[in-house]
Amino acid sequence: EPNAGHRALAEMEASGVVSGVITQNVDGLHLRAGSSHVIEVHGTMRRVLCLRCGQVFDRRDIAVQIEELNPWITVPENIALAPDGDVLPETTDGFVIPVCTVCEGMLKPDVVFFGEYVPLDRFRAAESLLRSSTALIVAGSSLVVNSGVRLVERARRRGIPLIIVNHEPTRADVWAHATIAAGTSDVLPALQELLR
Structure with a gap:
């Protein structure tokens, strides 16, 4: 906040x-x-962009896609967060990553990584x-x-x-x-x- x-x-x-x-x-x-x-x-964590075509998406929409593509994922109420707010999953086996709905390119948060x-x-x-x-x-x-x-x-x-x-x-x-x-x-x- x-x-x-x-x-x-x-x-x-x-x-x-x-x-x-x-x-x-x-x-x-x-x-x-x-x-x-x-x-x-x-940049901002509010947006996700396609690395191929540049299309920009609202991060909330991508979060919904992640949940729909991976219904087996459950997040416990009292999960420990890393200092940056990330969560280390127990496994990534079977995890489906959404792709760009325009060109099927790879998506990335609209932030500058190190x-x-x-x-x-x-x-x-x-x-x-x-x-x-x-x-x-x-x-x-x-x-x-x-x-x-x-x-x-x-x-x-x-x-x-x-x-x-x-x-x-x-x-x-x-x-x-x-x-x-x-x-x-x-x-x-x-x-x-x-x-x-």
Whole structure:
């Protein structure tokens, strides 16, 4: 569920203080919190796409197909989830994977996996939002992934203020005008109050 940090960003966007959100997260929480100008650099788990023809599907529709194609699968109520929310099945024997209903191609969540490149159009959209901004707040990212670091580097080159809010040190702390070693659910609502 969206937390206080997500909601504070959405409210600051609605009031005109924040011009948009660039996120590496694929969970859709910024949109659910009410942000409207969200660039999901690494994609979203809400969509599935065909690797052959590019057709896009709603993930819920694919989940229904998986259940229909594999009626023998049962998910216990108290199943242990991995840190990323995945479940390790006891077996994959007999599991039927849905294919694209347009071309029968292979389907994949519309997310950038480690080792893949961020689609150029998404990165350009993020750069465009950054170019129109007067500051950059990095909130809740260690900046381990290069796509985030590249955006911070562009902000640094422009000389706009860079504020980093993260519990742990990041790769870009040396460039930051300010670093705040705290959680976004505490800092972003406090920032919202200061800017009212």
